[in-house]
Amino acid sequence: xxxxxxxxPIRRRWLGNRQLVVAIPLSALVLYPVIRPYDVxxxxxxxxxxxxxxxxxxxxIISGYxxxxxxxxxxxxxxGCYTAGILSERTGxxxxxxxxxxxxxxxxxxxxxxxxxxxxxxxxxxIITIAxxxxxxxxxxxxxxxxxxxxxxxxxxPFWSNDFQYLPFYVFFLLVLFVTLGFSAxxxxxxxxxxxxxxxxxxxxxxxxxxxxxxxxxxxxxASAFFxxxxxxxxxxxxxxxxxxxSFAILASVMVVLAALIGGRGxxxxxxxxxFIVEFGNEAATRYGSNGxxxxxxxxxxxxxxxxxxxxxxxxxxxxxxxxxxxxPTAVRYTDQAAALSDGHIEVRMRASxxxxxxxxxxxxxxxxxxxATKRFGGLVAVDNADLSVARGSTTGLIxxxxxxxxxxxxxxxxxxxxxxxxIWLDQRRIDRMPPWSRGHxxxxxxFQVTRLFRGMTVLANVVAPLPDARWRTMxxxxxxxxxxxxxxxxxxxxxxxxxxxxxxxxxSYGQQKLVELAQVLMMEPRLILLDEPAGGVNxxxxxxxxxxxxxxxxxxxxxxxxxxxxxFVLDLCDHVVVFSRGRAIAQGTPAIIRNDAAVLDAYLGxxxxxxxxPAARAVPRSGDNSPQxxxxxxVAFLAGGD
Amino acid sequence: xxxxxxVVAGYGGGxxxxxxxxxxxxxxxxxxxxGPNGAGKSTVLRVISGLLRPRGGAVTFxxxxxxxxxxxxxxxxxxxxxxxxxxxxxxxxxxxxxxxGGFLVRRDRALLRRRYQAVADLVPLIGQRQGDRAxxxxxxxxxxxxxxxxxxxxxxxxxxxxxxxxxxxxxxRAVAGLIRQLNQDGTTVLLxxxxxxxxxxxxxxxxxxxxxxxxxxxxxxxxxxxPEIATLxxxxxxxxxxxxx
Numbered sequence: 001x002x003x004x005x006x007x008x009p010i011r012r013r014w015l016g017n018r019q020l021v022v023a024i025p026l027s028a029l030v031l032y033p034v035i036r037p038y039d040v041x042x043x044x045x046x047x048x049x050x051x052x053x054x055x056x057x058x059x060x061i062i063s064g065y066x067x068x069x070x071x072x073x074x075x076x077x078x079x080g081c082y083t084a085g086i087l088s089e090r091t092g093x094x095x096x097x098x099x100x101x102x103x104x105x106x107x108x109x110x111x112x113x114x115x116x117x118x119x120x121x122x123x124x125x126x127i128i129t130i131a132x133x134x135x136x137x138x139x140x141x142x143x144x145x146x147x148x149x150x151x152x153x154x155x156x157x158p159f160w161s162n163d164f165q166y167l168p169f170y171v172f173f174l175l176v177l178f179v180t181l182g183f184s185a186x187x188x189x190x191x192x193x194x195x196x197x198x199x200x201x202x203x204x205x206x207x208x209x210x211x212x213x214x215x216x217x218x219x220x221x222x223a224s225a226f227f228x229x230x231x232x233x234x235x236x237x238x239x240x241x242x243x244x245x246x247s248f249a250i251l252a253s254v255m256v257v258l259a260a261l262i263g264g265r266g267x268x269x270x271x272x273x274x275x276f277i278v279e280f281g282n283e284a285a286t287r288y289g290s291n292g293x294x295x296x297x298x299x300x301x302x303x304x305x306x307x308x309x310x311x312x313x314x315x316x317x318x319x320x321x322x323x324x325x326x327x328x329p330t331a332v333r334y335t336d337q338a339a340a341l342s343d344g345h346i347e348v349r350m351r352a353s354x355x356x357x358x359x360x361x362x363x364x365x366x367x368x369x370x371x372x373a374t375k376r377f378g379g380l381v382a383v384d385n386a387d388l389s390v391a392r393g394s395t396t397g398l399i400x401x402x403x404x405x406x407x408x409x410x411x412x413x414x415x416x417x418x419x420x421x422x423x424i425w426l427d428q429r430r431i432d433r434m435p436p437w438s439r440g441h442x443x444x445x446x447x448f449q450v451t452r453l454f455r456g457m458t459v460l461a462n463v464v465a466p467l468p469d470a471r472w473r474t475m476x477x478x479x480x481x482x483x484x485x486x487x488x489x490x491x492x493x494x495x496x497x498x499x500x501x502x503x504x505x506x507x508x509s510y511g512q513q514k515l516v517e518l519a520q521v522l523m524m525e526p527r528l529i530l531l532d533e534p535a536g537g538v539n540x541x542x543x544x545x546x547x548x549x550x551x552x553x554x555x556x557x558x559x560x561x562x563x564x565x566x567x568x569f570v571l572d573l574c575d576h577v578v579v580f581s582r583g584r585a586i587a588q589g590t591p592a593i594i595r596n597d598a599a600v601l602d603a604y605l606g607x608x609x610x611x612x613x614x615p616a617a618r619a620v621p622r623s624g625d626n627s628p629q630x631x632x633x634x635x636v637a638f639l640a641g642g643d
Numbered sequence: 644x645x646x647x648x649x650v651v652a653g654y655g656g657g658x659x660x661x662x663x664x665x666x667x668x669x670x671x672x673x674x675x676x677x678g679p680n681g682a683g684k685s686t687v688l689r690v691i692s693g694l695l696r697p698r699g700g701a702v703t704f705x706x707x708x709x710x711x712x713x714x715x716x717x718x719x720x721x722x723x724x725x726x727x728x729x730x731x732x733x734x735x736x737x738x739x740x741x742x743x744g745g746f747l748v749r750r751d752r753a754l755l756r757r758r759y760q761a762v763a764d765l766v767p768l769i770g771q772r773q774g775d776r777a778x779x780x781x782x783x784x785x786x787x788x789x790x791x792x793x794x795x796x797x798x799x800x801x802x803x804x805x806x807x808x809x810x811x812x813x814x815x816r817a818v819a820g821l822i823r824q825l826n827q828d829g830t831t832v833l834l835x836x837x838x839x840x841x842x843x844x845x846x847x848x849x850x851x852x853x854x855x856x857x858x859x860x861x862x863x864x865x866x867x868x869x870p871e872i873a874t875l876x877x878x879x880x881x882x883x884x885x886x887x888x
Contacts, residue, residue: 377779401811402783449782449809450728507654510727510805511680511837533782537727537808537837539679565783565811566838604811 022269033170043166047238049279050173051231056259056271057180058227062220063257064266065193067200068118068125072133073256076106076225078247080232082140085153085242095155095237096172099230106229107222109136118217121203130250137248152243155236172234177272180227185268187223194457194465194479196220200266201454208414210440210467210524251298255282258301261308264315273316278304347556366425367392367528367559373412373422373432375405382408384583385422390528395550395560397570397591400580401604406563407449409580410530414446415439426528441469443527445520447534449563451513455506459497459516462505463488468525491519495549511538518549529553531562535569547573571595579604644670644831645691645722645800650700650710652690659698660686662855668800668833668848673826675834675846675863682852684835685727688802691833692724693717704800718747723798725789727805727835733778737788740777741769744795758795765821766791782809790821800831807838819845843867 029050033043055077063069080102084095109132117128140147147153160168187193195216198206207213236242255278263274281304285296312319368390375383383405390396398406411417413424415436424432431439445466453462464479477484492498495515500508505516514534521529534550535543543566550573554560564570570577571591578588579600587597594600645668653659660683668674676684689695691702693714702710709717731740741762745755763770768787777785786809793801806818815838822845826832836842843849849866851859859872866872 380775380779382779399811402809402814403781407782509681509685533809537680537805539837540839542680565809565815567812604813 029174033167037167040165043170045279045283047166047169047173048283049276050170050177051235052255052259052279053272053275054173054177054180054231055228055256056263056275057177057184058224059256060224060260060265060267060271061184061187061196062217062224064260064271065187065196065200066217066220067266068217068221069257070129070221070224070253071126071257072129072131072250072253073224073228074250074252075129075133075136075248076110076228077232077235077252078133078136078140078244079106079109079225080229081236081239081242081247082147082153082232083229084233084236085155086146088156089153092156094159095233099176099233102233103226103229106225106232110222110225111218114218114221118221119214133248133250133253137244140244140248147244150244152241152246155240155242157240158237166238169234169238173231176227176231176234181268181272183223183227187220188268189478189480190476191464191467191479191484192216192219192475194461195467195475197266197457197461198454198465201456202452204416204436205448205452205454206465207436208416208440208446209465209520210437210469211465212435212437212467212470214435251301254301255279258305258308261315262304262312264317264319267315267317270315270317365391367427368413368561369425370409370413371423371425373409373419373424375408375412375417375419381583383412383419386580386584388578388585390559390561391576392559393554393557394576395554395562395574397574397577398561398563398580399565399567399570399577399594399604404580405583406580407532408583410446410532410563413439414444414530437467438470440467440524443468443525444530445522445524445526445528446530447514447517447521447532449532449536451510451517453505453508453513453516453520455504457505458502459492459505459508460485460488460501462516463491463519463523466520466523468523488519488523491522492516495519511542514538515542515546522553526558528559528561531560531564533564534562535564535566543569644668644705645833646701646703647687647691648701648703650687650690650697650702652686652695652697652699654686654695660855661690661697663700664852664855664857666850666857666860668831670831671826671829672848673822673832673834673846674848674850675836675842676850676852677836677839677842677866678852678858680837683855684852685804687852688724688726688804688833688835691717691802692722694724715747718796718798721796721799723793723796723801725793725801725803725806727808731777731780731785731788731792733776735777736774737769737777737780738773740788741773741792741795744792747796755795758797762791762794765794765824783811783814786810787814787818787821790818794825798830800833801825802833802835804835805837806834807836807841815841839867 032046036042055073059070059073080099083102083105084098087093087098087101088095113128113132117124141150158168187196195206195211198211199213199216203213259274259278260271261274262277263272264270281300282297285300366389370386370388373383373386374381386405386409388409400406408417412419415434419432422432423430426439426442426444429442431442454465461479464484467474479485489498489501492501495518497512497515500512505513508516514537534546538546547569550560562570562574571594574591576588577591577594578585579594580586581604587594587600647664647666650661650664651659652661664687666687676687678684686695690697693709693712693716696711700710701708704720704722707720709720732743741759742755745758748754763773766787768784769791772780777788780788786806790803790806806822807815810818819841822832834842834846843863843866846863849861849863850857851866851872859866859869
C-alpha cells in the first residue's frame with residue numbers, strides 16, 4: 001500500500017539516528033579515561049555517576065517496567081557494601097570478587113520481602129521498601145558481632161598502584177553498568193518484559209492473559225536488587241569505610257528515584273541520563289554550596305523534583321521522543337474496510353485435553369460447568385446460585401437484561417472475582433480457587449465488555465504479551481522477533497490489523513481494540529473463549545465478519561461462551577442459548593426455542609421483539625465445511641473514488 | 644446550530660485523523676454519524692466538546708466560534724458530551740454522579756435540585772438506584788446514568804458517542820425513547836453509532852464518515868437506502884443482505 005511505502009523510510013532513518021545517539025555517549029564513556037588518565041577528581045565523580053546509573057537502571061526494572069515504586073532501593077546497595085566488607089574482613093576476599101555474593105545477599109532479602117508484599121496489589125510495596133531500608137539499618141547497627149555496629153567497618157586498601165587512583169573503580173562500575181543495561185534491554189525484548197509492562201498498565205488484565213503476576217513481580221524485584229548489590233561491593237571498596245547511617249541513607253534512595261524520573265521512567269536509557277544529571281547536580285551543590293552542601297543538596301533535589309513533576313511528568317527521554325514524533329508525523333491509517341472484510345483463515349493452535357476422558361461422572365462433553373455460584377456486592381446479589389454448563393465444541397450464547405449478572409459470572413469463571421459460594425469446573429478440573437493466570441494456562445481466555453488493552457504498549461506488544469502456559473521457556477521467549485512475534489503478526493493480519501502493529505494500542509478506535517483483544521485471547525491457545533459483547537461498538541459489516549471468525553475458530557475446536565445484546569447475531573451464531581435474569585439462568589435451549597419462549601420475551605426481548613426482525617447477522621454465510629466461503633469483495637472502487 | 648468547516652485534527656504526535664470535516668447540525672435535528680471503526684467519528688465529537696484542539700478549520704455553535712476553546716466553556720454554551728467509554732465515578736453513588744453533572748451550576752442549589760428531579764423523572768433508573776454506588780451498576784445501567792448526568796446543565800446540544808453500547812433490547816428502546824423525548828423538548832442531538840439501524844432509525848439526518856472525511860450526508864432514510872453504503876458500512880442491513888458468493 002502507498003501509505004506503507006511512505007512510512008517505512010522515515011522509520012528506518014529514525015532507527016539509525018537512535019543507534020547513533022546511543023553509540024556516541026557510550027564510546028565517550030569508554031574512551032574518557034584513556035584520553036584523560038590523570039583527571040583524578042573527575043574520575044571519582046564519574047564513578048559515582050556510573051554507580052547511580054547502575055542503581056537507577058536496576059530500580060527501573062521493578063519500578064519503571066512493572067510500576068511498583070521502591071522508595072528504599074539503596075538498601076540493596078548497603079547490603080552489597082556490607083557483604084563485601086564482612087567477606088573481605090573474614091576471608092580476605094577482594095571486594096571486587098565478593099561483588100556477586102553481595103548481589104546474592106541483596107536477592108535473598110528482596111525475595112523475603114517480595115514474597116510477602118508482592119502477593120497483593122497496590123501501595124503496600126512502597127511502604128515496605130522504606131521500612132526495609134530503616135529496618136536493615138537498625139540490624140546493621142545492632143548486630144555488632146557481624147557488622148561492628150555503628151563503629152563501622154574498614155575495607156582493605158586497593159591493591160593497585162597509586163598512579164591508577166580511581167580508574168579501576170571507574171572501569172568496574174562501567175562494566176557493571178553495561179551488564180545491567182544489557183540485562184534491562186534483554187528484559188524489554190522478552191515476553192517477561194512485556195508482562196511487566198502489562199502489570200504496570202493493568203494488573204487485572206495481565207493476570208487474565210496468563211501473566212503470573214506474583215512471580216513476575218518477584219523476579220523483577222530480585223533482578224533489580226541483584227545489580228544494586230553487585231555495585232554496592234564496589235562502592236564499599238571505593239569508600240574504604242562503611243557504617244550503617246552511610247550505607248542505608250534515605251537520601252541515596254531518593255537520588256535513585258529522582259534520576260529515573262528525570263531521565264524517563266520505564267525507558268532503557270532514561271535512568272542513565274538522569275543519573276548523570278542528578279550526580280553532577282549533587283556534586284555541584286556539595287562543592288559550591290555552603291555548610292558542606294548538605295542542606296543545599298536537599299534543596300536542589302526538592303526543586304528538581306518539583307520541576308520534573310511540573311514540566312517533564314514523563315521524564316526527559318519520553319518528552320524528547322514525543323517532541324520528535326510531533327515534528328515527524330507519520331501518516332494516519334484507517335481501517336481498510338474492503339481488506340478487513342475479505343475472507344481469511346487461520347490455523348488454530350490446539351492444546352491436548354488435560355483431563356482423561358474416561359471420567360464418566362460429568363461426561364466428557366461438558367467443558368465448563370458452574371454449580372451454584374453466588375456473588376454478592378453488599379446487599380445486591382449479582383449472581384444468585386447460578387448453574388451453567390457449556391458443552392465442548394459448542395458456541396453457547398448468554399443473554400439477559402442489563403444487570404442480570406452476566407459479566408459478573410464471567411469474572412467468577414476467569415478469576416477476576418472470587419465467588420462467595422459454588423464450584424466452577426473446567427475440563428473436569430475445579431478452578432474456582434485458582435489464580436486467574438492458572439485458569440488461562442488451562443486454556444481459558446476472555447475479552448472484556450469495555451476493552452482493556454495496554455494502551456501505552458504497541459498493538460504487537462499487546463498481542464505478544466499473553467502466555468499460554470507457565471513454562472520458563474515461554475516466558476523468556478523473544479517478544480520482538482521469532483515465533484511468538486510471528487504468530488502475533490499472523491493473528492493481526494488475520495483480523496486485518498497488521499498495518500497497526502507498531503501503533504500504540506490506545507490510538508486505535510474502539511472496534512479495532514475489540515479485534516486486538518480477540519487476537520490477544522487467541523495467542524493464549526485457548527480451548528474456551530468467553531466473549532463479552534464482541535459486537536458492541538463494532539461496525540455492522542465488521543460484526544458479520546466477527547461472526548465468520550467465531551464460526552471459523554469454532555469449527556477448529558474452540559468452544560465459545562458469548563454475552564451479547566445483538567440478538568440476531570446471537571441466534572445466528574450460537575447452537576445453545578442460556579437466558580440470564582436476576583443472577584441465574586431462567587431458560588435455555590436452541591435459538592429456535594429461545595426465540596419463542598414467553599419468559600424470555602417478557603424478561604428481556606420485550607413483546608414487540610417479533611415485529612422487528614433484524615437481518616444484521618444473517619449476512620454471514622453459514623459454512624458447513626472447513627473450506628471458508630468467500631463473500632464477494634466489496635466494491636473497492638468506492639474507497640478509491642473518494643480521494 | 645452547529646457547523647464544522649474543513650476541520651483538521653489529530654492526536655499528540657500522530658498525523659491528521661480528521662482531514663477536513665464539513666458537518667452541520669440544524670437546530671432541532673437528530674444527526675447520526677456512521678462509518679467504519681477508526682474513521683474519526685469519536686474524534687469529531689472530541690473536537691466539538693473542546694477535548695481536542697483542531698489543527699485547522701472552524702467550529703461554530705450558534706454563531707460562536709468554539710474551535711479550540713476549553714471544555715468547560717463549551718459546556719457553558721450548552722453542549723454536552725457523553726463519551727464512549729464508561730465515565731462514571733465508580734465509588735460515588737448514582738445520585739452523586741448525576742449531581743456532578745451539574746458541577747458548573749453547583750452554587751444554585753434550588754436549580755440543581757429541580758434539574759435532578761427532572762432528570763430522575765426522565766430516567767427512572769436514576770430514581771430507583773440513587774443510593775447505590777455506580778460501580779455496582781451493570782454496563783447498560785451506567786449508560787443510562789451517563790446520559791442522565793449530561794442533562795444536568797440543560798444542554799441545547801447533546802452529543803452521544805454510541806449510546807447503544809452494551810444495552811439490552813429493552814434498554815435500547817428506553818434510550819431511543821429518551822433521545823426522541825429530549826429532541827421533542829427542543830434539544831438538538833448528535834449521535835455516533837455503530838448500531839446503524841438503531842442510529843439512523845431515530846435520526847432525521849445521516850452522515851457517513853470514512854478515512855477522516857465526510858463521504859455523504861443527507862436525510863437518514865436516504866443514507867439507509869444508498870446501496871454501496873449499505874454494503875460497506877451497514878452490513879447490508881438496510882437494503883439487502885451483503886452480496887454473497
